Amino acid sequence: MKPKKDLNLFPYLYILPAAIIIIAFRLIPIILSFILSFFKWTIKGPEKFIGLINYSQLLRDPGFWQSLTNTFYLVIFVVPITLILSLLFANLLNRTTKLSGLFRTSYFIPTVTSLVAISIVWKLIFSPQNGLMNHILGFFGIHGLGWLSESRGIFTLLLGAMGLKIPAFLGGPSLALCAIIIVCIWRSLGYNTIIYLAGLQNIPEVYYEAAEIDGASKIKQFFKITIPLISPTTFYVLIMTTIVTFQVFAQVYMMTGPPVGGPLGTTKVIVYYIFEKGIDAQEFSYASAIALVLFIIIFALTMLQKRLEKKVQY
Amino acid sequence: MFKRILGKAITYFLLILCGLVMVVPFLWMVSTAMKSQTDINSGSVGFIPYSNVTYYHNEGKREKAKIVTQDKEFSVINIYSEDGKTFKRSYVKVPNSSLTFERKIRFNFNNFSEAFSKVPFGRYFINTIFVSLCVLLGVLISSSLAAYAFARMRFKGRDFIFYLFISMMIVPQPIYLIPSYYLLTKIGWINTYWALIVPWVANIFSIFLLRQQFKTIPKDLFDAAVIDGCSRFGILWKIILPISKPILATTAIFSIIGSWNSFMWPLVMTSSENIRVLQVGLSYFAQESSSHTALLMSASTFSIAPLLILFLFAQRQIISSFVTSGLKE
Numbered sequence: 001m002k003p004k005k006d007l008n009l010f011p012y013l014y015i016l017p018a019a020i021i022i023i024a025f026r027l028i029p030i031i032l033s034f035i036l037s038f039f040k041w042t043i044k045g046p047e048k049f050i051g052l053i054n055y056s057q058l059l060r061d062p063g064f065w066q067s068l069t070n071t072f073y074l075v076i077f078v079v080p081i082t083l084i085l086s087l088l089f090a091n092l093l094n095r096t097t098k099l100s101g102l103f104r105t106s107y108f109i110p111t112v113t114s115l116v117a118i119s120i121v122w123k124l125i126f127s128p129q130n131g132l133m134n135h136i137l138g139f140f141g142i143h144g145l146g147w148l149s150e151s152r153g154i155f156t157l158l159l160g161a162m163g164l165k166i167p168a169f170l171g172g173p174s175l176a177l178c179a180i181i182i183v184c185i186w187r188s189l190g191y192n193t194i195i196y197l198a199g200l201q202n203i204p205e206v207y208y209e210a211a212e213i214d215g216a217s218k219i220k221q222f223f224k225i226t227i228p229l230i231s232p233t234t235f236y237v238l239i240m241t242t243i244v245t246f247q248v249f250a251q252v253y254m255m256t257g258p259p260v261g262g263p264l265g266t267t268k269v270i271v272y273y274i275f276e277k278g279i280d281a282q283e284f285s286y287a288s289a290i291a292l293v294l295f296i297i298i299f300a301l302t303m304l305q306k307r308l309e310k311k312v313q314y
Numbered sequence: 315m316f317k318r319i320l321g322k323a324i325t326y327f328l329l330i331l332c333g334l335v336m337v338v339p340f341l342w343m344v345s346t347a348m349k350s351q352t353d354i355n356s357g358s359v360g361f362i363p364y365s366n367v368t369y370y371h372n373e374g375k376r377e378k379a380k381i382v383t384q385d386k387e388f389s390v391i392n393i394y395s396e397d398g399k400t401f402k403r404s405y406v407k408v409p410n411s412s413l414t415f416e417r418k419i420r421f422n423f424n425n426f427s428e429a430f431s432k433v434p435f436g437r438y439f440i441n442t443i444f445v446s447l448c449v450l451l452g453v454l455i456s457s458s459l460a461a462y463a464f465a466r467m468r469f470k471g472r473d474f475i476f477y478l479f480i481s482m483m484i485v486p487q488p489i490y491l492i493p494s495y496y497l498l499t500k501i502g503w504i505n506t507y508w509a510l511i512v513p514w515v516a517n518i519f520s521i522f523l524l525r526q527q528f529k530t531i532p533k534d535l536f537d538a539a540v541i542d543g544c545s546r547f548g549i550l551w552k553i554i555l556p557i558s559k560p561i562l563a564t565t566a567i568f569s570i571i572g573s574w575n576s577f578m579w580p581l582v583m584t585s586s587e588n589i590r591v592l593q594v595g596l597s598y599f600a601q602e603s604s605s606h607t608a609l610l611m612s613a614s615t616f617s618i619a620p621l622l623i624l625f626l627f628a629q630r631q632i633i634s635s636f637v638t639s640g641l642k643e
Contacts, residue, residue, distance in 0.1 A: 010546070014463035015475065018456040021516035026482050029490035029497060036493055043499060089332055092325045099329075105629050106333040109340065112625045112632065114575040116593045117614040120600050121343045124607060132342055135359040190336060191636065198637045247486050250577050254597060271488045278492035279582050291489045302484060 036288035043282060054289035064290060066265050067273040071246060073173035074269060078184045078245045083237060086189055087230070090196030091222070104197075107190035119183065119254035123148065126179045126255075148256060150175035151263035174266035176256060183251050188244065192237045199233030200226070239305045243298055247271050270294050340618070347611035348421045354607050365420040370404075371412045379413070389413070422608065429612040432603070434587065438595035445510045445591060446573035452515025453569045454562065460516075461524030462550045466536070476525075479518050487578065495582055509583040510591065514573070520565045523639060527561040528554055564635035567628070574621055592617055 037054050040047040058064050089107070093100055110118065125132045126147040134145055150157075153171020173181065203226065211221045249271040253260055261268030261276075268276075270290065278287025342361060346354065349363040358364060370379035370393050378394040382403070391413070392401040406412055430436065463469070464476050494513065495504075503509040531554060539549050555562065577593040584590060590598075596617050603609055625632055 011463045011467040011469040011472070014459040014467070018460035018516040018521060019475070021456065021513065022479060022482070022518060025494065025497075025513035025516075026485075026490065026518075027478075029493040030482065030485050032493035032497070033490055036496075041496075043496070089329065092329050095325055096329065099326075103329050103333050104633060105626070106337050108629070108633055108636075109622070109625070110336060111636070112571055112621055113340075113618050114577070114593055114596075114621070116575075116577050116596050116600075117618045118339065120596070120610055120614045121339050124346070124611070125339060125342065130354060130357055130359055130607075132338075132359055186335065186339075189332075194633055194637055243484075243486065247488055249488070254600060274488050274492065275578070275582070279495065284492055284496055287492045291492060295485065295489045298486065299484065 033288045033291055036285045037292050039285050041285040041288075043284075050285075054286050057286065058289055058293070063265070063268070063273065067261075067268045067270045068293075070173070070177060070266065070268055071248075071270045073177060074181060074184065074248060075242055075245045077173065077178075077181045078188070079238065079241050082185050082188050082192055082241050083234070085185070086192035086196050086237065087234075089189070089193045090200055091226070093193065093197050094200045104194060107193055109190070110187050111191045115187070115250035116254055118187070119251050122179070122183045122186075122251075123255045146175060147179045148176045148267075149263055151266050154178050174263070176263055177267045180248070180251050180255065180267055183255070184245060184248060188241055192241065195237060196230070196233055199230050203229045235305055235308065239302060242301055242305075246294065246298055249275065340622075343611050343618075344615055347425055347608060347615045348423065349425075349608050350420070350422050351606060351608050362419055363421055364417050365422070367416050367418045367420070369414045369416065370406075371414065381413075425608045425612040426616060429599075429609040430616065432609065433595060433599050435592075435595060435599075435613065435616070437588070438590055438592045441589055442574060442592040445507065446570055448507075448511045449514045449573045450566060450569045452511070453517045453520050454565065456516045457520035457524050457565060458550065458555060458562075460521045461528055462554065464521065465525045465528035480522060483518050483522075491578065491582060498583060503583075505584050505586050505589065507589055510580055510589070513579075517565075517569065519639075520568070523561060523565060524558070527558050531557065563631060564639060567632055567635050568639070570624075571621065 038049060038051060040050050093103055096103075124130075128134060128144070128146055128149065131147070133147065134143070137143070137145065151174045152160075153168070153174055156166060156168070156171035157175060159166055207225050207229070208221055211225060216224065248269050252267050252269050252272050253275075256262055256267045261272055271294070274287050274290050274294070277283045277290060345361045345363055349358065350365045352366070353364055368379045368381060368391070370377045370391060372393075380392045380394070380401075382390040382392055384390070388405050388407060390403065390405045393404055394401045464472060498504050498509050498513075503512075535553060536549060539553055544552065575593065576591075577597070580591045580594050581597065584594065596613055599613055600610055
């Protein structure tokens with residue numbers, strides 16, 4: 001029998017390789033990002049402790065508020081639309097047997113392809129002159145949309161087409177940001193549909209059979225059986241899509257501009273703003289303060305949704 | 315009866331429509347990649363690549379030709395021989411009925427090689443493959459070892475360390491990007507392979523996935539192995555890993571897809587062309603040649619191709635990996 005002390009150290013050797021990497025390249029940077037935000041910090045190192053000055057500067061920074069607003073627009077449009085569409089298509093897939101493999105494969109392709117490449121393709125699709133989008137919309141009598149170069153809000157444009165004028169702050173996301181929204185929905189739809197499909201297949205068939213005998217219509221079955229029983233999946237999809245959408249970067253970086261985030265900053269999202277301040281301008285501490293705000297938002301949403309999940313679960 | 319058929323028809327209509335929306339961008343990318351730039355510039359949006367082909371008519375014969383230059387009076391043309399390899403130069407008066415034009419379907423495969431050689435995409439591919447393989451190897455080793463300890467050994471602080479790791483999963487990359495950049499600058503790793511590989515050779519999510527799997531292995535199996543005189547490492551190597559192949563494949567798939575598509579990290583951490591990875595190279599290429607639409611689509615096509623082929627071959631495994639890992643979280 002080996003001595004006891006030797007046995008106790010043994011497990012640590014197994015976690016050592018992973019632990020070193022995770023502590024050095026994850027834990028320390030996370031702690032450092034918190035510390036950085038309270039200092040004046042350059043590439044040379046810390047200069048002085050400045051307390052909450054970065055944060056008070058943040059509150060007065062119109063660029064920050066604009067990027068936060070744009071990000072909220074993105075989340076508010078992408079998350080519910082993705083949720084509804086993926087539940088719809090998962091239901092349709094669940095009802096079919098023929099070709100369902102083919103559908104699943106095609107829906108999943110956007111999930112595994114690189115964001116950089118698909119952003120390049122979508123940028124061309126939205127091109128006003130020789131893009132596919134305006135070409136297709138042309139068949140429906142819609143012409144001349146500027147898409148990624150259009151800074152006016154979607155509500156301004158819609159109501160404008162009906163001859164109504166609204167103040168600029170009610171204009172909603174710019175048409176350029178709507179293009180980004182469309183790409184985000186397109187990208188996340190397939191994954192969430194497949195997740196929902198797995199959830200649907202876990203619902204025991206007997207519930208539907210019983211409802212059928214009681215004479216409940218398909219629509220009633222959907223609202224009284226499917227929706228309640230699928231709610232754990234719904235919360236998972238909700239959390240994941242929200243968190244992913246808060247972090248959108250590549251689409252904006254590749255599709256908009258120059259300058260990135262244009263036109264008129266209406267597509268500048270918060271992660272791009274962190275990148276612009278932290279990497280381009282090398283204002284480490286200011287960028288860290290922005291990053292911390294983003295983290296607090298994501299953390300709060302995760303906690304909120306986890307609580308709701310516990311309450312609503314059937 | 316009629317209602318059911320109608321229901322089926324609507325179901326399939328919607329499913330096919332959605333499938334088209336998912337796939338059409340890729341089909342359009344490939345077809346645009348094979349168009350000639352003049353065709354694109356003249357406003358051709360469709361899916362079939364056309365090119366204008368010029369013919370020169372001489373004594374009842376029709377020969378392929380190409381207009382070199384043209385002014386008010388004359389066109390200088392190259393007249394190609396039958397096999398298209400040699401040509402003779404000639405000139406014709408403008409307007410001249412001996413020249414005719416035809417719009418023909420033509421696939422410009424040249425665009426792919428032109429895009430590939432315009433910037434060192436070959437180098438980017440090698441860099442990406444190298445980084446992906448190193449990260450894959452590191453993740454498999456470090457995660458198996460750590461997951462084994464977390465699942466099967468008792469030691470002080472085990473649960474604390476495990477939950478500390480898990481809690482870091484909810485911190486997204488943009489949060490620690492700036493301090494990581496600062497730290498890597500301090501240790502002189504910016505612009506090196508180290509920066510692309512080392513921070514990623516441990517993966518919390520993989521540890522989590524493997525631990526869940528290792529926990530399901532029955533205890534009897536271990537006891538039997540211990541009686542047979544198997545060492546702890548022997549148990550991991552000879553018993554646990556062989557029966558955990560599916561979950562190891564899942565881990566490997568996530569690692570490869572993650573490395574191949576990773577963009578923000580290498581964009582920030584590297585700038586020299588020698589160690590540039592594919593996604594970053596593609597993004598620079600998109601900025602530099604934004605007007606060469608056909609070449610851009612070609613480059614996008616061959617950047618997507620390797621993973622897409624992998625996906626089409628292993629799609630069942632890949633989709634179920636995403637589903638099981640999604641539901642385990």
